[in-house]
Amino acid sequence: MSLARARHHRTLSPRTLAHLRSLAPYKMKVRAMxxxxxxxxxxxxxxxxxxxxEATRLFNVLEAKCAWERRKTSxxxxxxxxxxxxxxxxxxxTYSRREYQPRAWIPELLSLKARVDEATPASAYANLGLxxxxxxxxxxxxxxxxxxxxxxxxxxxxxxxxxxxxxCLGAERLFRFKGLNGALxxxxxxPHGSLFIMxxxxxxxxxxxxxxxxxxxxxxxxxxxxxxxPKP
Numbered sequence: 001m002s003l004a005r006a007r008h009h010r011t012l013s014p015r016t017l018a019h020l021r022s023l024a025p026y027k028m029k030v031r032a033m034x035x036x037x038x039x040x041x042x043x044x045x046x047x048x049x050x051x052x053x054e055a056t057r058l059f060n061v062l063e064a065k066c067a068w069e070r071r072k073t074s075x076x077x078x079x080x081x082x083x084x085x086x087x088x089x090x091x092x093x094t095y096s097r098r099e100y101q102p103r104a105w106i107p108e109l110l111s112l113k114a115r116v117d118e119a120t121p122a123s124a125y126a127n128l129g130l131x132x133x134x135x136x137x138x139x140x141x142x143x144x145x146x147x148x149x150x151x152x153x154x155x156x157x158x159x160x161x162x163x164x165x166x167x168c169l170g171a172e173r174l175f176r177f178k179g180l181n182g183a184l185x186x187x188x189x190x191p192h193g194s195l196f197i198m199x200x201x202x203x204x205x206x207x208x209x210x211x212x213x214x215x216x217x218x219x220x221x222x223x224x225x226x227x228x229x230p231k232p
Contacts, residue, residue, distance in 0.1 A: 033045070038206075040205040041205060042201070043197065043198055043199070044121055044196075046195040047191060049119065049167065049193055050167070050169075052192060059169040059192075062108060062169070063219065063221065065108070066142070068082040068140075070082050071098060080147070081142060081144075081149065084142075085100045085101070085140070087138065088102065091230070093159040093160065094157070102137055109140075112167065113134075120135075124200070135227050137226050137228045138223050138226070141221065143171075143221075143222070144219050145216060146215055146216030149212045152178065154203045154204070160203075160226055165197045165198075165225040166195070166197070166198070166223065167195055167196075168193070168221075169220065169222075169223070170192060170221050172189040172220075174210065176210075177206045178206065178207055179205065180205060180206070180207075210222075
């Protein structure tokens, strides 16, 4: 029975009506996943994946709880952001000559992973002729201010699956895409609590970056959920 009909149903008690009212917002909630049209890419985007208050609570917990580490590049310079890597056993991988060994999941990340799994469209896999699989690892990045960044790159290592889901928390930072010909095709500030999913041939056809923005003084956490397939 709908809430509108319940209001006119004389046999329902006030207590029952109150219960129906409490359930109505959850029944009416519809997830709105936008598809961003960029030829050669497959991108799914939900601006309000997490409510602002929930996103803030999660940011505060992860900033305090994650095992943040500022690693070194192959040239022994500092990576311009802090990282923490969590995942299932055996989800180690190598990126830019850096070895990533997973820490055991913490409850907050495992809970969020389940929600990101559910939100990821089955079409992101079906378009590649694959069955939908859950993510099994997450790389957490902490940008302490606008001087932290990540340069142009593609997440195209052999161990990584074709679908990567990114949750943004904290300060809005510019996120950019460019094609293999160097042409800029996307530049947007991804908001607090948003979900950005890259699928299809995105990693093969494009590179992406979070550039330095010295005027930004607040921190940002980015969580990239992946499906790591160990090398045979």
